[in-house]
Amino acid sequence: MEGFEVLIDYMPRLLEGAVVTVEVAFVSLAIALALGLMTASAKLSKSRLARTVAGIYTTVIRGVPDLVLMLLIFFGGQIQVNNIGAYFGWDYIDVDAFTAGTLTIGFIFGAYMGETFRGAFMAVPVGLLEAGYAYGMSGRQVFLRILVPQMMRHALPGLGNNWLVLIKATALVSIIGLHDLVLNAGQAGGSTRLPFIFYLFVAFAFLVFTTLSIWALRWLEKYYSAGVRRA
Amino acid sequence: MDFTPIFENYRLYLDGLELTVKLVFTSLAIGLAMAVPLAILRTSRNPLVNGPVWAFTYFFRGTPLLVQMFLLYYGLGQMQFMIGLSQQFDFLKDAYWYALLAFTLNTAAYTTEIIRGAIEGTDYGEVEAARACGMSRLMIYRRVILPSAFRRALPAYSNEVIFMLHGSALASVITIIDLTGAARIIASRHYNPFEAFIAVGVVYFCITFTLIGGFKLLERHWYAHLRPREEAAGKGKTKARQPA
Numbered sequence: 001m002e003g004f005e006v007l008i009d010y011m012p013r014l015l016e017g018a019v020v021t022v023e024v025a026f027v028s029l030a031i032a033l034a035l036g037l038m039t040a041s042a043k044l045s046k047s048r049l050a051r052t053v054a055g056i057y058t059t060v061i062r063g064v065p066d067l068v069l070m071l072l073i074f075f076g077g078q079i080q081v082n083n084i085g086a087y088f089g090w091d092y093i094d095v096d097a098f099t100a101g102t103l104t105i106g107f108i109f110g111a112y113m114g115e116t117f118r119g120a121f122m123a124v125p126v127g128l129l130e131a132g133y134a135y136g137m138s139g140r141q142v143f144l145r146i147l148v149p150q151m152m153r154h155a156l157p158g159l160g161n162n163w164l165v166l167i168k169a170t171a172l173v174s175i176i177g178l179h180d181l182v183l184n185a186g187q188a189g190g191s192t193r194l195p196f197i198f199y200l201f202v203a204f205a206f207l208v209f210t211t212l213s214i215w216a217l218r219w220l221e222k223y224y225s226a227g228v229r230r231a
Numbered sequence: 232m233d234f235t236p237i238f239e240n241y242r243l244y245l246d247g248l249e250l251t252v253k254l255v256f257t258s259l260a261i262g263l264a265m266a267v268p269l270a271i272l273r274t275s276r277n278p279l280v281n282g283p284v285w286a287f288t289y290f291f292r293g294t295p296l297l298v299q300m301f302l303l304y305y306g307l308g309q310m311q312f313m314i315g316l317s318q319q320f321d322f323l324k325d326a327y328w329y330a331l332l333a334f335t336l337n338t339a340a341y342t343t344e345i346i347r348g349a350i351e352g353t354d355y356g357e358v359e360a361a362r363a364c365g366m367s368r369l370m371i372y373r374r375v376i377l378p379s380a381f382r383r384a385l386p387a388y389s390n391e392v393i394f395m396l397h398g399s400a401l402a403s404v405i406t407i408i409d410l411t412g413a414a415r416i417i418a419s420r421h422y423n424p425f426e427a428f429i430a431v432g433v434v435y436f437c438i439t440f441t442l443i444g445g446f447k448l449l450e451r452h453w454y455a456h457l458r459p460r461e462e463a464a465g466k467g468k469t470k471a472r473q474p475a
Contacts, residue, residue: 066400072429079425195301
């Protein structure tokens with residue numbers, strides 16, 4: 001097929017795009033994990049206000065398509081930010097596609113991570129936490145030294161699934177104009193009139209990402225299950 | 232915030248809603264019809280039979296729906312035979328069919344894996360009992376394996392339906408004026424992205440929770456035999472059984 005030579009010519013552009021895709025995925029993951037931990041803590045907290053806010057957050061995210069949220073935050077957010085900016089007399093602030101994209105994806109997956117973490121938190125026996133307090137650990141220490149390492153084993157399967165969905169959701173940032181793998185390949189396909197070969201390349205690149213992730217997750221699951229006997 | 236442009240253009244949203252509903256339900260129906268035979272093939276022990284089905288589901292579950300849609304819409308258009316065909320058949324120029332094809336193949340792949348999981352969860356004793364009764368393989372599938380597999384697949388399938396509803400918003404990227412497409416038109420015409428996308432988000436939200444409610448009712452119906460019998464346990468009956 002003639003397409004393969006063209007594919008090699010465009011390889012530097014495609015690889016640049018692939019790097020952006022991976023960056024978007026990891027930055028969104030960091031946001032999602034932070035939001036997820038906060039949501040799970042809020043859902044399990046004694047404060048009714050925290051529970052209500054977390055409940056509304058996860059319900060809204062589950063009800064609205066990710067693309068609509070992304071367009072809302074990218075186009076709508078731009079206007080709102082500048083309205084606020086005009087009020088305080090700031091200069092024009094540009095909400096770039098990278099910020100809007102990672103914020104949206106992080107915001108969406110924060111809700112799903114929250115559900116995963118909530119289940120995992122509840123799977124940790126209370127006695128372990130009480131033992132930590134009995135040794136004089138602070139709340140932060142109990143959280144970081146006992147709760148998180150213990151709950152990771154229960155959270156990992158759900159977390160892994162969320163991660164695999166998240167990688168694929170990064171393709172959406174091409175719609176708001178970020179030069180990721182999908183957009184770069186689309187432009188290359190448009191100018192060479194060979195879109196099929198370029199999109200096929202994108203598809204296989206995503207298959208490589210997901211396959212590598214599945215291997216990494218398997219290793220992580222083994223790591224966090226050390227000391228647990230399998231039935 | 233000013234929502235008047237949205238109320239003035241409600242026809243555009245209504246037409247978009249109709250297209251979204253058509254797209255989602257058609258792809259789900261065809262996808263489900265494809266998934267049942269594919270799932271049965273996927274459980275086969277012969278690698279020549281389950282291998283191709285595995286490759287199909289691995290490809291469609293491992294790549295973004297957006298890329299699959301681009302691959303079909305832009306990629307197929309590049310092929311010589313498609314250029315010839317679309318000159319003969321006008322409907323091949325319509326983006327709708329490419330979106331429908333992409334959504335159908337995507338949901339078929341996910342549903343295949345859902346149903347496969349449910350089929351493999353069948354208690355082997357049930358199959359053995361059916362064999363002992365002298366049922367043929369086809370009859371075992373029809374009367375024993377599939378009915379219980381569908382029941383076990385229902386919660387996962389309801390997630391897939393919601394996923395497809397949300398995924399259908401992608402159709403607006405390839406020029407289709409579905410719900411999201413309508414919102415994008417209003418947003419660019421009136422420069423009010425905030426109001427336009429919030430309005431459409433509310434519509435999606437309502438559809439999502441209507442569907443979730445529908446599936447809850449279906450689960451109540453299908454899992455009726457699993458519900459604890461409150462009346463029997465709670466009132467009078469237990470007392471009556473005790474000797475006075």
